[in-house]
Amino acid sequence: MDTHGSSLLYLTVLYLTLAEVWSKHGEQRNLFALRACCRRQSHFVYIGQDISGSPVSMDVGMCRSHCGSAYRTSNDRTQQDYLKYSSMLEFLRSKKMGPRTTYTESAEPPEHTPSCGESHVCEPTGMRVDRVLLFEGPREVEVIxxxxxxxxxxxxxRTPALRTYFFETPYENVVDVGGCTKSKGSPDGFSCVPTKFASAIVETPNKLNLVQTVVACELxxxxxxxxxxxxYYEIVDQTDGIKEEKLKEIDVGRCMGGCTAGNRxxxxxxSDPEICRLWAERPQTSCAPQSHExxxxxxxxxxxxxxxxxxxxQCQN
Structure with missing residues (x-):
């Protein structure tokens, strides 16, 4: 069998395999897009100045769907060849017919093909926490x-969210810090946010650190x-005149959330003003107490x- 015949046989077997997976999941979409079109991209963020006064930027990364992007590498264009056709059979026919093949009525242009499918979203699957020494002191930065x-x-x-601390050191430790789903369809102005917290212990070369973890989420x-x-300890006068020391519990509360604004x-x-090469760090939260007792x-x-x-x-002005 010649090389062309071997390639044709391989592609046919690949299509049959994908078709079997499609039938199991019941989703009529291209699984190549589901598995390969979500990837990490560079995302540089300015985090401050180092001890010499020089600016420090880090590639914290970002998850982005790249199939169907207006700016594609040669590798991306090769991957897009698979997304142009409604089936592997049509793709094989196109190789014989040449460049005259056009889209079928059921096939969408790749620019409109959801990279992860309608029921999926492109998100981080692995993150680490890097410790950076800045002029104002040590700083922890999350990197995708x-x-x-x-x-x-x-x-x-509440969803799992694994963070790796002290990456590639003898003290490397993975902690499930938890997170909240990015729920859609919630009322305007409402978000799924953490409302209950706990702590996990992380061993370091100098001491033990407490890492805050999310236990529960609410809208x-x-x-x-x-x-x-x-x-607090409280002194209470009893009816017989004896003073008794009791433990007093007070819910002092905390303000959470953010009120970000402006262009980062x-x-x-x-060449394209819509593409940002360097992002500023998100502003610190301006969510502050509105009333107290x-x-x-x-x-x-x-x-x-x-x-x-x-x-x-409430959000501060």
Whole structure:
């Protein structure tokens, strides 16, 4: 069998294999796009100045669908050849017919083909936390390592989110810090956000670090209040005149969420202004307390102690 015949046989077997997978999942879409069109791309972010005063930018990465992009490499164009046809049989015929083959009525142009399918989304599958020494002190930066097509979830749920700390060192540790689904169809102004937290211990060369993890998520406004419990000793007068020391629990609250605004692009492509080459770090959250209440009690020394607790939050101007 000549080389052309061997290639034809290989492509035929590949198509039959993909057809079997299609029948199992019941989804009529190109699985090449599902598996190969979601990849990591460079995404440089300015994070500050190093100890010498020089600017520091890091490639934190981003997950983006690249099939159907207006700017394609030669490899991307080869991959697009598969997306132009409704079946592998049509693709094989096109190789014999030459460049005269056109789209069928059922086939969409590759620019409109969802890279991960209608029920999937292109998201990170591996992330690490790099520690960078800046002029103002050490800084932890999350870096995307790999991407994949993940099933799109419409409900607000807590999802696993693995982070690798002290990558490629004897102290390398993987922690499920958790996250919340990016739910669609939620009311305007509401998002799926973390509302309950816990801590995980990460060993370092110098000490033990506590890493905050997400335990539960709920639909909340972009700027919202979450519980935060603090304990105090309180002196209480009993009916018989005896003073008793008790433990007092106060939910002081915390403001979570963000109120980001403005353009974060620092450097755009000269050939295409819509392409951003360098991004600024997201502004720090401006979600702040809107109202509060006072809790007054006697401490262990018989002195009056007042603790303020947050009752609601809002975005600062």
């Amino acid at each position: 390592q790999e991407c994949h097509c993940e099933t799109r979830i419409t409900q607000c749920l 909340k406004e972009s700027c919202y209040r979450v519980p935060s419990i603090e304990y 692009c620092l450097l755009r492509s000269p 006072s809790h007054t009690f006697l401490n262990q020394h018989g002195q009056t102690r007042t603790v303020l607790s947050i009752t609601s939050c």
